[in-house]
Amino acid sequence: MIYSWIFGALAELIDNSRDAGASRLDISIESMFLKKEDTYVPVLCVIDDGHGMTYDDMMRMISFGNKGPNKQCPDKIGRCGVGFKTGAMKLGKDVVVLTQTSSSGSVAFLSQSFNEEKGNVEIPVVTYRKEGQHMEFDLSIQSEATAKYHLNAIKNFSPFTKYYLGEKIGLFGEQDTGTQIYIWNLDKWGTNYTLEWHSGKSSENPMRKGRGDILIRSRRVRSRQGQLSNKVPLDYSLQSYLEVIIELHAPTNSTQKLKLMGERWEIHLYSNTPSHVEAPSGLRRGIGASINYFI
Structure with a gap:
């Protein structure tokens, strides 16, 4: 589905928050420093306190070519990733998604800018598992080398440094779960x-x-x-x-x-x-x- 109306694209992100059982939703446009361009850019932020996404949920939502629903759980978020991808790309060229459940967390980077000169689309994803009060790389999903490579890609091509990611994860609040979506290189109307x-x-x-x-x-x-x-x-x-x-x-x-x-x-x-x-x-x-x- 192509979203000719930009609020229709934004509704897709809000719909994911609703499906995640969120009771709080924060939408804003903030100015963030983009190291690659050495300047501040406006970033659309959509933050909820829902139950978050597992690694499988996240991959279903962001992976290109996923057109089918989740048959085992048809009402779950990420059930049809095409809507999220199409909506997010209508709003801007680059997206970081942070999500955290009670036992895991993931950071994903869906970016046109990062993939401009690549023959195959690459979507960096880093997944963590909770160990007590700390998060560690989930080595059952990715190797430590892959996790570090993807984390470096996110840090070099997005406004998020290692410490800024930590600051944003702190926004998940008392329940320590939820999803945050950040979109920049926003759509233009003329200049x-x-x-x-x-x-x-x-x-x-x-x-x-x-x-x-x-x-x-x-x-x-x-x-x-x-x-x-x-x-x-x-x-x-x-x-x-x-x-x-x-x-x-x-x-x-x-x-x-x-x-x-x-x-x-x-x-x-x-x-x-x-x-x-x-x-x-x-x-x-x-x-x-x-x-x-x-x-």
């Missing part, structure tokens, strides 16, 4: 990025306090049958779009904690309430929701 972003932190964005958002720069509105207005924020505002897809996708009688560009929300989902929101194409109609914003 600018397709996306633009505004911080929800008053110290960084005093003129737009509490309105952290990621926007599609063109502000193009999608055409719908019977549509009367040419102002449809969910078509170009990620904040508006998230309000809709979380309502349509999340389990009933649950609370979803979100953070978008530093602005925190809690979305409380409840059943037996009529929903008057039109479902975006491809998503099921959902349940009622109340949304609390924390400034």
Whole structure:
């Protein structure tokens, strides 16, 4: 599936978080230093506190040519990797995925830049197993030499040094599980990025306090049958779009904690309430929701 609409590509990443049982989701665009280009670049970050992915889950999600679902567990994340790859590559050229379960962790690097001059596509993956409070290379999956080679590729071609990876792993929180996706060399619209972003932190964005958002720069509105207005924020505002897809996708009688560009929300989902929101194409109609914003 080719995602002509960039929020449709982002929805694929959010869908993986939902399938992983995440109760928290943090989406932002941060500035990170890219050693290879000797400059800071914007990086799209999607971080959840779900149960993470095993090595097999990760490989199913990122491996090219995997078009079939996981027959043993059809509802599990990574069940059809084509959606993740196509969505991620629509958003940007380069992706690092960090994931951690209760007993293992993996780092994967899906990169057009790294593979530009290679005849065969190479996807560096490093997998660890938990030993007490520490992580060690899982030598049942890769040799130590292979793990170090892949780790060097990630450090040389991405914004992640060994210490920066350690800092990001610390974001998994109390349960010590989850998945983090980082995308850079973001898609361009002319000379600018397709996306633009505004911080929800008053110290960084005093003129737009509490309105952290990621926007599609063109502000193009999608055409719908019977549509009367040419102002449809969910078509170009990620904040508006998230309000809709979380309502349509999340389990009933649950609370979803979100953070978008530093602005925190809690979305409380409840059943037996009529929903008057039109479902975006491809998503099921959902349940009622109340949304609390924390400034």
